[in-house]
Amino acid sequence: MTPVRTGAAAKTTGTRSTRPVSPAAEARQASAEATRRHLSARQAAVVARLVDAAAVEAREHGYEGLTVRKAAKRAAVAPATAYTYFASKDHLLAEVMWRRLHAATVADPNGATAIDRVTAVLQDLGLFMADDPALAAACTTALLGPGPDVRRLRDRLGAHIHTRLALALGDDEDPVVLRTLELAYIGAMLSAGMGHGSFAEVPADLRDVAHLILDTGTEARVASATP
Numbered sequence: 001m002t003p004v005r006t007g008a009a010a011k012t013t014g015t016r017s018t019r020p021v022s023p024a025a026e027a028r029q030a031s032a033e034a035t036r037r038h039l040s041a042r043q044a045a046v047v048a049r050l051v052d053a054a055a056v057e058a059r060e061h062g063y064e065g066l067t068v069r070k071a072a073k074r075a076a077v078a079p080a081t082a083y084t085y086f087a088s089k090d091h092l093l094a095e096v097m098w099r100r101l102h103a104a105t106v107a108d109p110n111g112a113t114a115i116d117r118v119t120a121v122l123q124d125l126g127l128f129m130a131d132d133p134a135l136a137a138a139c140t141t142a143l144l145g146p147g148p149d150v151r152r153l154r155d156r157l158g159a160h161i162h163t164r165l166a167l168a169l170g171d172d173e174d175p176v177v178l179r180t181l182e183l184a185y186i187g188a189m190l191s192a193g194m195g196h197g198s199f200a201e202v203p204a205d206l207r208d209v210a211h212l213i214l215d216t217g218t219e220a221r222v223a224s225a226t227p
Contacts, residue, residue, distance in 0.1 A: 139192025
């Protein structure tokens with residue numbers, strides 16, 4: 001989940017949910033989109049079976065016990081076919097996490113203040129894997145993998161998180177604050193994935209971090225504006 005660096009925030013008229021993110025984020029997301037395969041319906045069904053099978057294997061046997069061959073066997077897919085879609089188990093588990101995040105139902109951030117909107121988004125992002133801790137831990141480990149396919153999915157996840165947080169900050173967006181929030185989220189998920197706390201605790205931890213970052217930023221702006 002690579003954080004996306006931004007420049008000055010673009011501003012347009014219209015509702016907050018349609019406000020564009022920075023050109024850097026748009027370019028990063030477009031690059032990630034370009035790597036997605038154009039699959040036929042039958043191929044997409046095979047990929048979906050492999051992803052579902054990998055999730056079951058990871059829950060039952062953890063990251064170390066999962067292999068592409070085991071996922072293929074559970075999905076009733078030939079190993080050679082599985083490897084045409086997924087180069088490694090890290091690639092497969094990264095796809096599992098992306099699909100879970102992309103499928104999560106979320107509301108547009110519409111709180112009265114930036115802190116309200118940001119904490120609501122962090123709550124969603126922190127909980128999307130909390131009900132499946134064994135799978136979340138395996139996916140978190142996989143996202144650290146070095147392969148190019150994993151890196152592309154990591155960028156895709158990072159672009160999604162960046163966009164959600166940028167929209168939540170709205171007109172209060174500050175590139176430094178945005179990047180700090182992204183790093184805090186990634187650090188919290190990695191910490192939970194390594195067993196230092198639970199995924200269920202992530203939203204509360206992130207809420208405290210968000211308050212610290214945004215409240216401190218507000219105080220600093222007030223102080224600089226005071227003659």
